[in-house]
Amino acid sequence: MQNASLMLDRRTVVRELLRDRGELLLVAGLGTSAWDITAAGDHALNFPLWGAMGGAAVLGLGLALAQPSRKVLVITGDGEMLMGIGSLATIAAQRPHNLRIVVLDNEHYGETGRQRTHTASGTDLAAIARACGFPQVRTIRAMHEIEGLRSDIQQMNDLLLAVVKVALTDDPLALPPRDGAYLKNRIRSAILGPDSMLR
Amino acid sequence: MTTTVSQPANHSQSRHWASDIYDVFKAQDIGIVSYVPDAGHTKLINLCESDTEIRAVTLTTEEEGVALAAGAYLGGKRAALLMQSSGVGNCINMLSLVRTCSFPFLTLITMRGEWGEFNPWQVPMGQGTPATLAAMDVLVERVTEAREVHDTVLAATRLAFNSSRGVAVLLSQRLIGAKQFLE
Numbered sequence: 001m002q003n004a005s006l007m008l009d010r011r012t013v014v015r016e017l018l019r020d021r022g023e024l025l026l027v028a029g030l031g032t033s034a035w036d037i038t039a040a041g042d043h044a045l046n047f048p049l050w051g052a053m054g055g056a057a058v059l060g061l062g063l064a065l066a067q068p069s070r071k072v073l074v075i076t077g078d079g080e081m082l083m084g085i086g087s088l089a090t091i092a093a094q095r096p097h098n099l100r101i102v103v104l105d106n107e108h109y110g111e112t113g114r115q116r117t118h119t120a121s122g123t124d125l126a127a128i129a130r131a132c133g134f135p136q137v138r139t140i141r142a143m144h145e146i147e148g149l150r151s152d153i154q155q156m157n158d159l160l161l162a163v164v165k166v167a168l169t170d171d172p173l174a175l176p177p178r179d180g181a182y183l184k185n186r187i188r189s190a191i192l193g194p195d196s197m198l199r
Numbered sequence: 200m201t202t203t204v205s206q207p208a209n210h211s212q213s214r215h216w217a218s219d220i221y222d223v224f225k226a227q228d229i230g231i232v233s234y235v236p237d238a239g240h241t242k243l244i245n246l247c248e249s250d251t252e253i254r255a256v257t258l259t260t261e262e263e264g265v266a267l268a269a270g271a272y273l274g275g276k277r278a279a280l281l282m283q284s285s286g287v288g289n290c291i292n293m294l295s296l297v298r299t300c301s302f303p304f305l306t307l308i309t310m311r312g313e314w315g316e317f318n319p320w321q322v323p324m325g326q327g328t329p330a331t332l333a334a335m336d337v338l339v340e341r342v343t344e345a346r347e348v349h350d351t352v353l354a355a356t357r358l359a360f361n362s363s364r365g366v367a368v369l370l371s372q373r374l375i376g377a378k379q380f381l382e
Contacts, residue, residue: 062270
């Protein structure tokens, strides 16, 4: 039985967060999060993962440290974030001012048969982030809060994690390119210029 | 009980091999060095942490360093991961990222579970380290003599970044000196 407070539609949330995204660099965790960002429009500045479970947030840390003048957004799910839970401590210790992590929390492993994650049993990822030392933490349950989050993602000059409670839905597949080398080269060229391929 | 590190028998130069690795990092523009600490890496970690041009990142588990290096490379920075052989098993699935996307990836691994090891719990992962890395298509180089460290780490760095693949340098326990616990 899904928690009645999980009412937000993940595709709508992601589309709103990415509206007028500008130069935002975007990493997505594997599975549904990667399909969500692709449904909002595939983009050269997207790096959707097809594996590496537990690595999305800390991959975003590497990108944020390498590109301090640009904003980096990681969108991932509760299951993926739980697997990389220790990386929240690593990220908070570095406190990159340009990194934002949005966890789309539907309290289930959606891709594998809707098994419950620990967030369905009370694990609070926002509280964990706060306890790790994240300076900016939000838990979002209402659509009217999404515009403020979008604005913070674009403008805030501080490390942020937001847990967005979303409904368990069956959305149409929107698959990004699956060739990892292509995805890597595409975003590097978009960030560093075409000459990056020659170095 | 006290901990000591025995002097490696073959290390006659006054210069420590960790300084040779640090020189390679500087010459090869390594800007991010991540690690789960190991006693054998202490000197190198201290050198990196005191360098304002190198971002030193402490990890909770070694696999974070694999994903961190990938993200850094996307943004145009070179990273290296320092760990002990016991951390290699923690990296296995994350190394899919290196293989699938053809990321350059450099890791320097201090070996346990071999030459003079006092802790039997270190032996399985230490002995399994080369096969584990090979299974995930990471090329493996090994150093046992201090005088080989500079050239081997330089060659490994060039290979990793010029051919966009994973390369590991195993720093033998014989080089580091076996940790001993004295009664």
